[in-house]
Amino acid sequence: MDAAGPRLAVEVVTLFPDALRAQLAVGVVGRAIERGIARVGTEDPRTYARDVHRTVDDRPYGGGPGMVLKVEPLATAVAAAAARLPGGSPRIYLSAQGRRFDQAAARRLAALPGFLLLAGRYEGVDERLVEEMIDEELSIGDYVLSGGELAALVVIDATVRLLPGVLGDAESAEQESFGGGRTLLDWPHYTRPEEWRGRRVPEVLRGGDHAAIRRWREKQALGRTSERRPDLLAGQELTSEERGLLAEYREERESCRTRSSRK
Ligand code: ADE
Numbered sequence: 462m463d464a465a466g467p468r469l470a471v472e473v474v475t476l477f478p479d480a481l482r483a484q485l486a487v488g489v490v491g492r493a494i495e496r497g498i499a500r501v502g503t504e505d506p507r508t509y510a511r512d513v514h515r516t517v518d519d520r521p522y523g524g525g526p527g528m529v530l531k532v533e534p535l536a537t538a539v540a541a542a543a544a545r546l547p548g549g550s551p552r553i554y555l556s557a558q559g560r561r562f563d564q565a566a567a568r569r570l571a572a573l574p575g576f577l578l579l580a581g582r583y584e585g586v587d588e589r590l591v592e593e594m595i596d597e598e599l600s601i602g603d604y605v606l607s608g609g610e611l612a613a614l615v616v617i618d619a620t621v622r623l624l625p626g627v628l629g630d631a632e633s634a635e636q637e638s639f640g641g642g643r644t645l646l647d648w649p650h651y652t653r654p655e656e657w658r659g660r661r662v663p664e665v666l667r668g669g670d671h672a673a674i675r676r677w678r679e680k681q682a683l684g685r686t687s688e689r690r691p692d693l694l695a696g697q698e699l700t701s702e703e704r705g706l707l708a709e710y711r712e713e714r715e716s717c718r719t720r721s722s723r724k
Pocket residue numbers: 555556557581599600601602603604605606607608609612
């Protein structure tokens with residue numbers, strides 16, 4: 462580990478620390494942890510359950526289905542995990558009721574020295590824990606997961622890959638269309654072979670004209686975004702060059718469709 466400590470420290474409060482750690486050991490995040498750029502610790506509330514059965518959940522007041530995570534073991538686990546983080550690290554509860562996690566949120570978290578993630582299970586956690594110990598609630602999308610662990614992995618992955626030195630130049634986060642100031646979908650990618658089942662890699666990508674390649678990629682990114690996620694373009698002012706690229710993309714798509722319907 463770096464003498465100055467990791468650039469980002471994360472703590473996850475979870476009932477399934479082993480499952481989480483297995484996933485954190487691989488890929489870009491695994492490498493960042495190995496190199497000491499990020500550190501991810503875990504805290505299992507079950508450690509702090511006081512009865513012989515190590516109970517961490519109970520039936521909801523008011524009735525209804527499912528179980529609720531009890532406040533006392535969770536509170537002790539959150540405090541223990543928070544004590545290992547730099548001062549001012551926010552405590553984040555992952556739930557479907559949270560504000561939407563997006564690339565801007567990932568950038569905000571990546572700028573911090575640390576944060577804590579609380580992964581819920583069952584119907585959720587006792588609301589008093591949220592009121593007393595949580596700074597914000599985040600959701601990774603409009604669907605209900607059976608636990609916050611997958612959400613924690615999503616938040617950690619999207620954040621850690623933005624830390625300086627984690628991605629090499631070739632895979633730089635800056636080059637991605639969700640990076641930087643623009644919010645566009647990515648352009649299509651190809652590798653060898655040059656032809657597969659009669660489908661050829663676009664000619665422009667095989668030549669060495671870097672300006673033409675950049676232009677083609679930008680056109681694809683704009684075109685795909687306008688087709689698949691027009692909501693992303695709604696809030697953005699396009700330059701006249703970008704409007705031109707978009708018009709070109711649409712014309713090309715249209716002539717492609719006309720050609721294939723004539724076949
Ligand atoms: N826990 C359950 N569903 C979730 C979601 N959509 N996002 C984050 N945490 C969750």
